[in-house]
Amino acid sequence: MSRPHPALIAGVLLLIAACVLPGIPFADLAGKSLPYQDAPPHLVEQHAAEVAATEHRLLVAAAIAVVLAVLGVTALVHGWRQRRPGTRGRR
Numbered sequence: 001m002s003r004p005h006p007a008l009i010a011g012v013l014l015l016i017a018a019c020v021l022p023g024i025p026f027a028d029l030a031g032k033s034l035p036y037q038d039a040p041p042h043l044v045e046q047h048a049a050e051v052a053a054t055e056h057r058l059l060v061a062a063a064i065a066v067v068l069a070v071l072g073v074t075a076l077v078h079g080w081r082q083r084r085p086g087t088r089g090r091r
Helices: 006-020 023-032 041-081
Strands: none
Touching: 006 041, 023 041
């Protein structure tokens, strides 16, 4: 059995990272987006600022995830095309 091309492994790892990366900021946003009940005005302003900062972190993580996904797909395509010639057609 032949070993996979290193670009295939890198592509899979990049795609996994692209899927996992936005998860933490998304969960953080889900927890922080619940408002306080009967909060004073200064807490409402502070909460709004925290939610806005968390939304910004989520957008940054999503943008990085898109870049990682594109790099992962590119690495997968490159690794698939660079397989060893002797392994093509075999199963």
